[in-house]
Amino acid sequence: MNVIKTLNKNKGKTLFSFEILPPLKGKRIQSIYDAIDPLMEFNPSFINVTYHREEFVYKKREKGFLEKVSIRKRPGTVGICAAIQHKYGVITVPHLTCGGFSAEETENALIDLHFLGINDILALRGDPVKTESAFVPEPNGHTYAVELVQQIESMNEGKYLDEEIKKPEPTNFCIGVAGYPEKHYEAMNQKLDIQYLKQKIEAGASYIVTQMFFDNAKYFKFVDDCRAAAIDVPIIPGLKPLTTLKHIKFIPKTFFVDFPDDLTDQLIKCKTNEEVAEVGVAWTIKQSKELVEHKAPCIHYYTMGKSDHVKNIAKAVFG
Numbered sequence: 001m002n003v004i005k006t007l008n009k010n011k012g013k014t015l016f017s018f019e020i021l022p023p024l025k026g027k028r029i030q031s032i033y034d035a036i037d038p039l040m041e042f043n044p045s046f047i048n049v050t051y052h053r054e055e056f057v058y059k060k061r062e063k064g065f066l067e068k069v070s071i072r073k074r075p076g077t078v079g080i081c082a083a084i085q086h087k088y089g090v091i092t093v094p095h096l097t098c099g100g101f102s103a104e105e106t107e108n109a110l111i112d113l114h115f116l117g118i119n120d121i122l123a124l125r126g127d128p129v130k131t132e133s134a135f136v137p138e139p140n141g142h143t144y145a146v147e148l149v150q151q152i153e154s155m156n157e158g159k160y161l162d163e164e165i166k167k168p169e170p171t172n173f174c175i176g177v178a179g180y181p182e183k184h185y186e187a188m189n190q191k192l193d194i195q196y197l198k199q200k201i202e203a204g205a206s207y208i209v210t211q212m213f214f215d216n217a218k219y220f221k222f223v224d225d226c227r228a229a230a231i232d233v234p235i236i237p238g239l240k241p242l243t244t245l246k247h248i249k250f251i252p253k254t255f256f257v258d259f260p261d262d263l264t265d266q267l268i269k270c271k272t273n274e275e276v277a278e279v280g281v282a283w284t285i286k287q288s289k290e291l292v293e294h295k296a297p298c299i300h301y302y303t304m305g306k307s308d309h310v311k312n313i314a315k316a317v318f319g
């Protein structure tokens with residue numbers, strides 16, 4: 001089974017899925033199980049695990065020197081996917097980015113996934129590293145997600161980078177890609193962004209997962225615009241419940257999304273995290289119920305590692 005087969009088998013029904021983050025380096029995998037356990041009663045159709053590339057930090061050394069050091073704060077995406085699949089028997093979807101990988105390193109990562117029996121991937125470009133203003137591909141790496149989709153699809157056809165491999169084993173990856181109801185921040189306009197999205201589908205992606213949004217009208221318009229551009233694959237809405245005062249500040253800035261007026265009017269009155277969570281959870285439940293009414297293929301929740309609020313939402317929507 002994979003994501004697209006699951007979606008096709010359940011046409012007309014809205015499925016439940018969610019995304020988790022690998023724990024910070026040095027923490028136990030138990031924190032992942034603690035986040036997943038409360039959500040298992042809602043039968044997630046698949047669980048995504050994000051990928052976090054290296055960051056550069058400056059460490060203080062003797063005599064006041066600063067050393068630029070590369071660190072990965074949240075490694076472990078592939079291992080976590082294998083562990084979840086083994087423990088819960090649920091489809092896991094590792095995120096794989098162009099950033100930080102040469103094409104050969106990508107191929108090796110795909111071979112690991114194939115051997116582990118992980119047949120789903122969310123193929124992404126990745127954001128620029130924090131110290132750079134624009135995305136820089138690795139030498140012999142990919143510049144856009146479409147190239148990553150092409151590489152995965154080539155392996156599905158049994159074509160590896162080394163053309164001299166005799167009788168190469170084809171892989172069987174189901175590929176998902178990202179879409180942006182409020183436009184990707186670098187795109188000149190939404191129309192062009194959707195044209196590039198279409199290229200990812202033509203290259204072999206089977207479905208789209210959207211960036212979070214807080215106004216369903218934007219998702220419905222995005223779906224209409226994609227259909228008008230002859231993109232006919234499932235478009236899975238991604239939702240994030242706002243639960244802290246910090247979210248109100250960093251989410252619009254980080255994800256380039258707007259809060260609608262109704263939601264803003266309520267958020268502006270919140271003084272504590274608890275008040276934000278009350279507003280945010282109620283808002284996500286309202287959004288989810290409308291998406292179910294409109295027969296969205298699945299609702300994908302961004303847990304950011306905390307499942308208690310998503311559990312309350314799932315209970316109200318899928319319970």
Ligand code: FAD
Nearest residue numbers: 050051095124125126127144145178184186187193196211
């Ligand atoms: P692309 O599809 O490559 O698009 C990037 C930009 O380039 C867009 O503006 C697009 O319009 C433009 N473009 C695309 N193709 C072309 C072309 N051929 N020529 C010219 N322009 C082009 N990031 C992580 O690092 N780790 C994660 O785990 C992660 N998970 C995510 C999950 C979801 C559901 C979403 C929506 C995003 C996620 N991201 C993650 C963030 C993502 O990596 C960034 O949004 C990134 O900036 C763009 O990725 P993309 O795959 O959409 O890129």
